[in-house]
Amino acid sequence: MTQCSDAAKDPIPPEVREAYGPADLGSKPLFGGGFINFGYWQGIDLDRPLTGHDRISSQRALYRHVLGTLAPTGGLRALEAGCGLGAGAALAIEEYGFAHVTGMDIHPQQLERAGRANTGLLARRPERLRFVRGAAEDMPFGEGGFDCLYSIEAAQHFRDLDAFAHQTARVLRPGGRAVIAGFFVPGTDPAAAGRLAELLDTFADGLDVAHTVPSLVGGLERAGLADVRVTSIGASVWPGWDRWLAGMWEPSTWPRNFLRAFHEGTLDYYTVTARRPEA
Template structure:
């Protein structure tokens, strides 16, 4: 059943701040405004990195995810947690979707997305306010649902999986990529909070891969496939962080968490049976 605008749950304070007044997308850390850690495969990490490399890595992350649910020609797609909408533009320009809808819980991000929408794309690119757990769309509206580095902010993976299955058309495909705990060890949340301020503050949630895959399967999605892409993410992300933070600064602990088996970066795909 379609959710009404009033069903949007309140944002966690850390999420409201990070994507509102703080505006992560305007920071050099996320050059280009895509706001993801980057897919660094093919980028030479042994030379000094520049802003062009950073933007290339973030665009490559979208290409990786969109490629995992291709083809897109003539289809309708939903991006959950669209931020500034740059990934929606990649989906339209490079994958041939007929229309892409960007959904985000943060009204300021949606304002930025609408302001930056390419000219002439009004009918092909739309933006809507909604939460991953409460999507403001009817049943079976989309052929593809994808989410790029937003799931770490979701509060309820079960509700997200249910909504994804609901808005997908029969035969539709879904893809989620972000950083997750690789196992169901209950100690992981405390370990991550001790290493990374984003987990301690509540900006990020220590969701596990078993939690996500189980939620997708219980929602009726099938063919759930998990792929670790950590080797293409963490070394490059840390190399970029090193241009701004010295060893010992908390953001540098992402690589430490990965090397310790506490955290990894995954792409998870599934589909709704026809």
């Protein structure tokens, strides 16, 4: 595991440091199973009481949906930007046949947890998995070292999407592919950021950034990536997420406003795919 102790070279936004430092979010019922994402709920019956198994299944399904866009993946080298606890990196190896997955995260405590959670896989197949500390805007890798890059529900914490896009293009080999999944403002309405701050505490306190999907697309294209495609998957994310939250939060509380923001058209969930052109 590679760690950088010089915070000046690897700054963590204070909101991110606090959210992912003292508490292990992946151990809480809100998430569970070592994943930290809202889930992909297609195929899960939302009209019955949801179980912890449903919640973990939804999070695994989000990884499967995203990684499926990169297929065929057998024998490839992949980078996960914002790997969290490493559960998704392990799934990528076990189910998608990647030759090697590098899980990168900016938070050292997350990486420590990822190492502990994946002790068995790291011991059995050290040539297939590693965890490295690094920022999405300044990745500590050489040019063209990866066949694929994926990032799942992390981009809302990135402070500079253009820098992330540039780094993505740099670390991909010619012909390499990228997929970013996360929640973004659908359009360019300047009032959207303020509205999200009104509805959702994570936007109000700065943990989440109200990036627009056009800004991500533009950044990828300016970085030289091609075939940039955007797909909304909000209908398979937000209703299930809200149904799960209903067992813990009242309708008037702020976490329930993710679905409201989706219905208002202020926020949606997307997969965005791109390719580095052949040399």
